[in-house]
Amino acid sequence: MKMKSKAAVISSSLVFILSNWAWGDWCEGALQIGFYRGKCGIADVEAIVAGVVTARFVRDPTIVAALLRLQYHDCFVNGCDASILVDGSNSEKTAPPNLSVRGFDIIDDAKAAVDRICPGVVSCADLIIIATRDAVFLSLGVRYEVQTGRRDGLVSLPQNVSLFLPPPLASVSHSIALFANKGLTPTDMVLLLGAHSVGVVHCSLLKDRLYNFRNTGIPDPTMDPFLLNLLRLRCPQNTPTNNIVNLDQNPFMDNSYYQRLLLKRGILPIDQELALHPLTRGTVMTLATRGFDFPSRFGAAMVKLGAIEVLTGSQGEIRRSCRAFNEH
Ligand code: HEM
Incomplete structure (x- = not known):
């Protein structure tokens, strides 16, 4: 009886340790609301982005449409990993459905603003999601909470667009x-x-x-x-x-x-x-x-x-420029 309870204690501790380890690992790799809280000193990353978006919206309310389409086209191809932002003659941006996508400069501005306070911390993938939410708030009047913690992707190819994105005249x-x-x-x-x-x-x-x-x-x-x-x-x-x-x-x-x-x-x-x-x-x-x-x-x-096929934890990278992969 004594032996049995000892074994039971050991096995339940093992289960506890293993599940805790698995849970911790999952937590580290999962999206969460307020991921950047405390990661940029006392600065509020989401408030910085909201400032950039609001200033742009006052000058040009069409950024709401631009950012909505940008998020959709990013998330459907390789997941929400900012692959649509990469420049180059053979990147996702060059695929025909993306030629009329707008709003890249707003993400550049948001990146510059957050990097001024804490460089190398905030992903371009999260900036798309936060900026789109802020633009929608200014147009729709409701502010939904976004999860953050995405990392930027390492692949951006035009052929992936036609594989995953519904064509313009899709049924x-x-x-x-x-x-x-x-x-x-x-x-x-x-x-x-x-x-x-x-x-x-x-x-x-x-x-x-x-x-x-x-x-x-x-x-x-x-x-x-x-x-x-x-x-x-x-x-x-x-x-x-x-x-x-x-x-x-x-x-x-x-x-x-x-x-x-x-x-x-x-x-x-x-x-x-x-x-x-x-x-x-x-x-x-x-x-x-x-x-x-x-x-x-x-x-x-x-x-x-915004949660489609995201990269988290140690996957992908935090790009220095949203328009290019980091040099390794
Ligand atoms: C079956 C799905 C969809 C199809 C076939 C489709 C198709 C299109 C097409 C053909 C255009 C016009 C492009 C142009 O003339 O340059 C457009 C514009 C737009 N789409 Fe969609 N779309 C779809 C889903 C979505 C989704 C899910 C979103 C956002 C959540 C979205 C947001 C927009 C916005 C905001 C515009 C206007 C962009 C601007 O003014 O620059 N679309 N869409």
Whole structure:
């Protein structure tokens, strides 16, 4: 009896030590809210970034759209590891869907501001996530908490973009499959596409819907005729110039995006199809009618987006310049 209890004590201590070690290891490698607290003296890293973003937003509110798209395009390709920021003739940035991505200079400014206080501590991957949250707060009015502790990636290749990012004119079914590959549900996708309540799109991507929908010789019948005429004025058929049109006329993020989809006023094919597809239609209707919880649900979806395939602990690196891998 005595022997048995001794063995039991030893084995339970062993389990305790091992699980504690595993837990500690997991903790070291996991994202957490407030990761930078105390890592930069008394300076508040997130407040420094918020200062940079707010100053830019006052001059140019379109940074909200720029940063939202930047986070999405970063996180879908190699995870949220700032691989989209790397310069070069053969980096992710050079892939066609990324040629119109904006906001790189805001991350440069945020990096310079935090590095002035404590160099080499804050990752570019976290700066994208924090800056996007701050921009969304300025537009949507709700500030979601972000987890931090990401490290910067060591790979940035253009061919990875077409493998993982839904193409510009993707269907809902194809996009659902690509979102599922990243652990996101159709509901997450509908929520995240609420980001299309700000920003712009190039006319070249709308010509099919406006003039020759799927080679039928007529416009997309699911588009409201009033919107069709408006967009045709802005995007004439035979011109070499590639104008831009607003994804939404309202400069602030809100649930009116979903209301417009129910009125057949979605701009991109993916937008309008959300209101028609059996796996997304219900969520669109709920969000169109229950606008009050859109901001918190959108924030939760952004946090989920920001957790895709992150590097933590001793993986990757903390880049000195967000635009280049460190020299080793
Ligand atoms: C199936 C998924 C998606 C597709 C097919 C898609 C497609 C597109 C396309 C084609 C454009 C216009 C690009 C141009 O003309 O240069 C665009 C713009 C934009 N997208 Fe998406 N998108 C998707 C998901 C998302 C997500 C998840 C977010 C953010 C969470 C997002 C945020 C934006 C924003 C803010 C813009 C405007 C950017 C600007 O004004 O610079 N998109 N998207």
